[in-house]
Amino acid sequence: MSDVMVFAENNGNKIHPVSYELLGKGKELADKLGGELTAALLSGTSLPAGELIERGADRVYRGTAERLAEPIESSYREVLVQVIEEANPEVILIGATNFGRSLAPRVAMALDTSLTADCTGLDIDEEKNFVQIRPAFSGNILAHIKSRTSPQLATVRYRVFPEAGIEEGKEGEVIDVELSLGGEDTKQVEVLEERRGKKVNLEDAEVVVAAGRGLKKEEDFELIEDLASFFDGKVGASRPLVDDGWIGRAHQVGYSGRRVKPRIYIACGISGQSQHLAGMKDSDMIIAINSDPSAPIFDYADYGLVGDLYEVVPELTRQLKGE
Amino acid sequence: MPEPTYIVLIKQVPDMDEVEFDYEEGRVDRSSAPLEPNPFDLNALEEAVKYKEELGGEVLAISMGPKQAESTLKDAIARGADEGILLHGREFAGSDTWATSLALAHAIETAGSCDIIFAGEKTVDGDTGQVGPEVAEYLDIPHVAFVSDVTKRGEKEIQVESETWGATYLKSMNLPGLITVTKDVNEPRLPSFKDKQRARKAEITTWGIDDISIDPDNLGVTGSPTRVANMEVPPPEERESLILREDPGNSVNQLLEKLDLGREN
Numbered sequence: 169m170s171d172v173m174v175f176a177e178n179n180g181n182k183i184h185p186v187s188y189e190l191l192g193k194g195k196e197l198a199d200k201l202g203g204e205l206t207a208a209l210l211s212g213t214s215l216p217a218g219e220l221i222e223r224g225a226d227r228v229y230r231g232t233a234e235r236l237a238e239p240i241e242s243s244y245r246e247v248l249v250q251v252i253e254e255a256n257p258e259v260i261l262i263g264a265t266n267f268g269r270s271l272a273p274r275v276a277m278a279l280d281t282s283l284t285a286d287c288t289g290l291d292i293d294e295e296k297n298f299v300q301i302r303p304a305f306s307g308n309i310l311a312h313i314k315s316r317t318s319p320q321l322a323t324v325r326y327r328v329f330p331e332a333g334i335e336e337g338k339e340g341e342v343i344d345v346e347l348s349l350g351g352e353d354t355k356q357v358e359v360l361e362e363r364r365g366k367k368v369n370l371e372d373a374e375v376v377v378a379a380g381r382g383l384k385k386e387e388d389f390e391l392i393e394d395l396a397s398f399f400d401g402k403v404g405a406s407r408p409l410v411d412d413g414w415i416g417r418a419h420q421v422g423y424s425g426r427r428v429k430p431r432i433y434i435a436c437g438i439s440g441q442s443q444h445l446a447g448m449k450d451s452d453m454i455i456a457i458n459s460d461p462s463a464p465i466f467d468y469a470d471y472g473l474v475g476d477l478y479e480v481v482p483e484l485t486r487q488l489k490g491e
Numbered sequence: 492m493p494e495p496t497y498i499v500l501i502k503q504v505p506d507m508d509e510v511e512f513d514y515e516e517g518r519v520d521r522s523s524a525p526l527e528p529n530p531f532d533l534n535a536l537e538e539a540v541k542y543k544e545e546l547g548g549e550v551l552a553i554s555m556g557p558k559q560a561e562s563t564l565k566d567a568i569a570r571g572a573d574e575g576i577l578l579h580g581r582e583f584a585g586s587d588t589w590a591t592s593l594a595l596a597h598a599i600e601t602a603g604s605c606d607i608i609f610a611g612e613k614t615v616d617g618d619t620g621q622v623g624p625e626v627a628e629y630l631d632i633p634h635v636a637f638v639s640d641v642t643k644r645g646e647k648e649i650q651v652e653s654e655t656w657g658a659t660y661l662k663s664m665n666l667p668g669l670i671t672v673t674k675d676v677n678e679p680r681l682p683s684f685k686d687k688q689r690a691r692k693a694e695i696t697t698w699g700i701d702d703i704s705i706d707p708d709n710l711g712v713t714g715s716p717t718r719v720a721n722m723e724v725p726p727p728e729e730r731e732s733l734i735l736r737e738d739p740g741n742s743v744n745q746l747l748e749k750l751d752l753g754r755e756n
Binding site: 359467 | 507508510512519530531587588589592615616617618619620621622623624625627628629632633634635636637639650652653654655656657658659660661662663664665668671673674675716717718719720721722723724725727728729730731732733734735736738739740742743744746747749750
């Protein structure tokens with residue numbers, strides 16, 4: 169057993185893109201281990217396995233069960249354990265989405281085996297050990313983890329590895345698995361309602377415009393919102409503004425709030441304390457606006473505008489709109 | 492009917508704003524920072540206390556760690572817990588999430604019957620979020636993770652909003668069960684001076700491996716399925732910055748020229 173299995177997370181009608189990232193990395197690991205790349209495609213209704221194969225999977229274990237149409241970990245735990253036992257992989261990769269981070273521990277405990285959370289680096293060393301690299305201490309350290317049990321599970325952070333490319337016409341095997349999902353314990357949790365879009369989802373935003381202590385009044389968030397809405401982006405905030413109740417917790421960027429990695433992060437009146445940096449320093453592009461030229465945020469920004477946010481932010485919005 | 496029991500899993504962590512990192516030596520100076528309860532665990536505790544206020548019962552805070560973690564349990568008592576139990580002993584040191592979960596699950600079984608277990612979504616030092624669901628799996632009870640709101644508190648069932656699959660799901664869970672909470676779930680109360688005084692005098696129960704009937708081979712560095720092979724402390728990634736210091740109009744103009752950001756749309 170030297171295969172690598174990717175859990176293809178989906179919400180019943182769409183495979184989560186982290187799965188394609190895992191296939192890219194998984195292929196590399198499988199090659200180094202001398203094994204095959206497999207995928208577990210478990211869902212409420214049947215999903216096409218073709219894209220998983222075209223993106224590198226040699227074999228797809230596909231199974232459907234009505235109860236998998238809802239995000240209930242114990243149902244998924246039962247069928248994923250079944251598929252793992254059938255396919256017998258050495259390494260299992262699960263996206264470190266909220267669902268993955270909630271499901272993987274149940275699977276690891278059920279199999280009495282190792283699990284490393286939220287990896288940002290994965291490799292196979294010369295002795296064929298699976299090396300899992302993960303940030304801890306709010307991103308300030310990187311721990312290199314090895315396992316002594318098998319199989320070895322890891323959850324992997326979204327948007328760290330590139331998606332595997334598509335090789336059109338690539339062939340692979342699809343194994344339709346008859347899932348046995350009968351356990352009473354899978355009926356202990358029930359979804360009553362899906363409330364989509366009620367909560368702010370900063371993690372998925374392409375653009376985040378965030379405010380810090382430079383903002384003088386709660387009402388002035390309007391300036392930040394105006395700029396964010398130009399990009400169809402989301403509004404973030406540093407901890408002090410959230411603590412003061414100016415904006416909800418869901419908007420807080422930092423290690424005790426959300427960790428974001430948008431295409432563009434615009435920090436307005438944020439000095440750049442480590443608390444905040446831990447939540448946004450991996451953004452593709454960082455633009456900082458601050459009146460203090462010695463603010464640490466400028467060391468982490470690609471572009472820094474020294475100036476009063478009350479002048480710079482409206483000016484930026486105005487010029488972007490071409491007014 | 493016996494009174495319901497609520498268990499809160501709580502960890503003592505360094506205050507992350509104060510921790511110093513030695514980038515040259517590649518280590519964390521844990522002694523550089525004051526210790527505090529993991530911030531997410533305070534939300535878990537608050538939720539347990541709310542349950543107790545609505546339906547009665549007892550709140551039991553359990554922690555695993557060094558002797559000084561007693562202060563975190565006393566803090567929990569000041570914030571509304573009735574009792575604190577510390578799992579402590581050299582056998583526990585160096586446990587990974589699997590071994591930690593096993594120890595906590597044994598402690599929960601030792602404590603007797605339990606209706607709801609509350610945990611934070613993750614800790615700020617380990618940052619795994621694995622212990623809650625692993626404990627639930629070991630105890631063979633259901634769990635809901637990333638709970639952002641508790642909408643109904645019942646004796647046989649809890650209703651919560653959970654953040655998953657990119658949306659919010661209203662779920663009901665039969666009890667006993669476990670939830671892990673996010674920061675959105677509540678605002679933890681601040682203990683009063685009187686509460687702090689009372690908590691200072693509280694007795695914290697300490698349990699070792701014999702008290703919770705756990706095989707030490709399953710604990711610590713030897714019992715953990717994962718081990719830290721090595722650790723790096725990479726210096727913070729600074730960027731090559733282009734700093735614009737002109738008047739706002741010109742600075743913004745230069746920025747947009749560099750970026751080529753859709754002024755056309």
